[in-house]
Amino acid sequence: MKKKNKISNNKSIMSNSNKFLTVLSVLALTVFIASCVNDDDYNLPDLTINEPNIPSDKITTFEAVKSRLEQAQANGDDTAIIGLDEELYIEGYVVSSDRSGNYFEELIIQNKIDDSNPTNDPRLGFRISINVASLSDTYEFGRRVIVNLSGLTIGEANGVIVIGKGDGSDIGQIQAFEYKDFILRTPEVATITPKIVSISELTEADENTYIQLNDVQINRNELDKTFAGEPDDEFDGFRTIESCENSSTIILQTSTFADFKSLQVPQLKGSIKGIFSRDFRDDFNVLIINSTSDIVFDNNERCDPIELSCGIASSQGTNNLFADNFETQIRNAPISGNGWTNYIQSGTEGWEAYSATGSNASLGISARVGSFRSNDVSTIAWLITPAINLDAQENETLVFKTSNSFSDGSNMEVLLSTDWDGTESGISTATWGVLTDAYITQDSDSFSSWFDSGIVNLSCVSGTVYIAFKYTGSGEADFDGTYELDDISIDF
Template structure:
């Protein structure tokens, strides 16, 4: 009997021993006033990173910071990471925490206030965004499950997140890893026309991107979706509306990407804001009479185009313009902003004037291929009064099929466009207009087989 009583007393005494304030089960919450140490801001955390040396920085001392959860892995669009910003609204800074754990949303729900102990964590900049985790040689890796409670403290506070309302043109490094909202945006019309899903196409790997565009400024960017997201096979919406999510960068750090926590973050209920396209009718019929044809087979140097009456001009007097190229053994004319250093890169390629006064039933056709696509930045126009300066001409925007190419490789093939221009009576010039900017809007386009056919020749 004495042995049982002694054991009982021992257990009671052991249970009363005060434990470390930070050893708290993930399912529980801490009392914030119990947290010891020096609080610093998320901006201060990031300022420890040396942009010039790019060396991993490891924290020491009893510092911590406070953040609010803005990412959720419930729908599968985020994986092994928590993204925190410094306030539930009007946030000034955000950061990623790498965590080797699934179903983080069950413990760290949206708007949950967390306290992050910094001692022993390491900071780096990976794919353009700041991340915290554990240093493993030359990398920063996810916090292991056994160490999560040591570094990530869950408070009892849950706040309603209010996204910062911005436009695509406001995207910047300063607001990476923060919760933002875009209004009056839509998905690219080619993506909608082809009934693209968010990330369920055969060419999608890991994270898929789909181009969006602002109805207010025509700026373009991307929505990023994981191929593991539960909504990956749903078609992108065809209307105009709003979207809210976390601003980040694509895997190769080429451009900004907006990632949503779930489909409910997108509300596209209004009519599209596509520009007014010129077309004589919706049906184009190819005639037997060729009024103009260029397949670039003999263009071994783009200067030959000048001799043939074409205009190939960089509007801002830069060096880059359309150049002769070869695609799978086929000679084309090509434009790309990659590694040009030009911002903006604004180039016109305009055909010689083509006389339509003695023909009828004309159709314009051409082929375009997109590669290393980071934005749809090519448009096709037609003018009846072009005289050498594209700025002085009246241009009609054509409903061309501008393809969406792969983001990190050459396009697989060309997209064919056929446009009815039979209601135009006099001479016309066709203009291909490229508006890019290095380094984030540099899509490569190959153009081929430009042709105008007529169904009849009118005798004098």
């Protein structure tokens, strides 16, 4: 019994000792915390962004940077290198955002907030290549930045001016461990006003800048598509934006990594904001949006042409109303005679007679049109038949053949009008419907073959009509191709 009491007493002593030590620990921790805080004021980290202390005489203009690259190229170099011993900066505004995934490891900066803010520096923009994801967390849209150019290289990639680290004749990325030494944040986040411009007015000077297109829509043949979620969208989705004002077009480019890639393209018409750029291979102009909030297509009055369809006839008529195989035309001269109206609405290229042998042979003498290397900003050419009276007989049909020499960005349509007055000035104001049943060669078709239109039924149309073959270039003369036409016949 005495032993048990001794053990019990020892436990009691140990318990009291533990309690005493616990109290001492709490008191010590309290004293330690109190010693780290002044007057119970718990300070938050200082998140203030200070204006970088850069001498004003060390900040150059975008135009001067561009001129330096042009001078280097004139001397036979691909790039312009800014020496490590040079103290040189530019300041601009971020107009790209990778938050939705449509941009990746790059910043687009431009030198103007808006075009109502005049400066001596023309409106320009540059792409900065940085090996860092989620750049918009640091450099959000509208953030004014100062770029330390010392040790960087200026060049061209994918058709636009790029700033990065020199890698031979190429432009490499600024790396993660150093990018904040080159891209300096300022406290200012500006409201960026896009330049409102029409598609046909865009020039190289607008590349890498934030623009807005009004009164535009996605081409009617692509309304069933997503932004970039189709099986053939390998790296990017390309959808055609067309102007309701003058039918000019530009390609909407969307990355297959964008979080909105699987959304259906907007069905209505309206305005769209984005960065004007070039495609990966520098073949054609593109518009790249930061997110779908850049698109406001809220007008349900689309500007699609009227679509006319009587179907495909089972057989071609045996009585002819109009025909031409162009064999009486003069080679390399504009198509003329036989009632044709050969009208150039825009540009310098019209329909002409030609003959060729070899893998892309003509059918004797054929008609062709194309804007390739024309240097035209816009190309629209019409070849219109004489008037055809569809009331004097029944079961009229149309047939023709088409071929192409890599049509690429250009387009050809077959149209019909019942109200054209026969004058060139009246072409643009007349009502033209698309004969949707007629097959026209596609860019994916073999360039060495001729393709039948099918026997296009015209029997559901009445009155006196005109049939037009209309060529429209994309505005990219180095990318547009050529269409060829022959063996036209209207019968009943």
